[in-house]
Amino acid sequence: MRVKLSTLFLFLFFVAQVDAQIxxxxxxxxxxxxxxxxxxxxMVYHxxxxxxxLEDDRFWYL
Incomplete structure (x- = not known):
């Protein structure tokens, strides 16, 4: 019973997250x-x- 209950809570958590996205x-x-x-x-400077x-696809900046 404990495994089924935790699975149900996990499922409901993910369903709620999908509905919460705007x-x-x-x-x-x-x-x-x-x-x-x-x-x-x-507010933003520089x-x-x-x-x-650089030759190996890296860069540096000022």
Whole structure:
């Protein structure tokens, strides 16, 4: 009985997780992208980097 009960709880947990996920639309991404620059402009410094690629597919940056 203990194994069956724990299996049932595990199954219900995963079912609840699937239902809890929210579908994000392209409109949601567009709205977030439109406001991202204006809201983070004063909080993020030195955002431009200059990658320097090495021969073995690694890079370093300034």
């Amino acid at each position: 579908t994000v639309t392209e409109e949601d991404y567009a709205r977030a992208e439109a406001t991202l620059g204006t809201t983070t402009r004063g 955002t431009s980097i200059q990658p320097n690629w």
